[in-house]
Amino acid sequence: MNKEQFLKQLEAFLKRLSLEERQDILQDYKEYYAMGIEKGKSEQEISASLGHPKQIAKELLASYHLDMVEQTTSSGNILRAVWAVIGLGFFNILIVLGPFCALAGVVISGWLASVAFILSPLGVLINLFLGQFRMSDMFFSLGLCGIGIFIAMGMLVATKSLTKGFIRYLKFNITFVKGGVKHE
Incomplete structure (x- = not known):
């Protein structure tokens, strides 16, 4: 050529x-x-x-999308970066997609739990309108709300840390696929 x-x-x-x-x-x-x-x-x-130009383009696109994630960390940019890295090789489906799904599951479930705990006092209001209000339910739901706030604060830190760690993992994967990992 x-x-x-x-x-x-x-x-x-x-x-x-x-x-x-x-x-x-x-x-x-x-x-x-x-x-x-x-x-x-x-x-x-x-x-x-x-x-081959196709392989070069895949590597350049993966690097480009990772740079975009570092500039603006959004779910769309992360998904594009994951997809670009998966495109580098067949085995990246297992090596990248598996950990990504596991981390996404942990983050989503943590946020859902925190929101559910924070919104637990709404259940007490529903009980109030239904005539089944008990004072112990109110204190229990307020305790759950407090726990939910702590979970949300922890999830904020965990989400940022997991995102940064996963971006580093994607960069390592690109370097590995390119053959750039050296053992000294």
């Missing part, structure tokens, strides 16, 4: 990125070709040493 074919394929696979991002990436690869030609390599040799 020559330089033009390589760059056209790479640009096609990077179409989800902004025009500016694509141009920056393509300029880097044009410079790589220029340096290789100065060293006496043919365009085919340079293309072969770079790898």
Whole structure:
């Protein structure tokens, strides 16, 4: 594959990125070709040493989405980053999707428990209107509400920590897939 074919394929696979991002990436690869030609390599040799444009694009998209998560941590950005990292390889379905589902389950269940505990005094109000009010129910529901507030505070910290840890795990996974993990 020559330089033009390589760059056209790479640009096609990077179409989800902004025009500016694509141009920056393509300029880097044009410079790589220029340096290789100065060293006496043919365009085919340079293309072969770079790898397939589709795999390069997958790695670049995964890195791009992880950078987006670091800039703006939102559920949409996290899902796009997870999906991009899963796309790097078949085994990433198990290696990335499994921990992601487990962490998402823990976070969602923790938040649901805190909301349920905080809203427990509403049950006392319902009992009041039904004529089944007991003072002990009110104190118990207020205790649950307090516990729910503590759970919510803990979940806020846990959610931030788990998100940061999972982003680090995704970065490690990208480095591992690229073959960049070195054992010294």
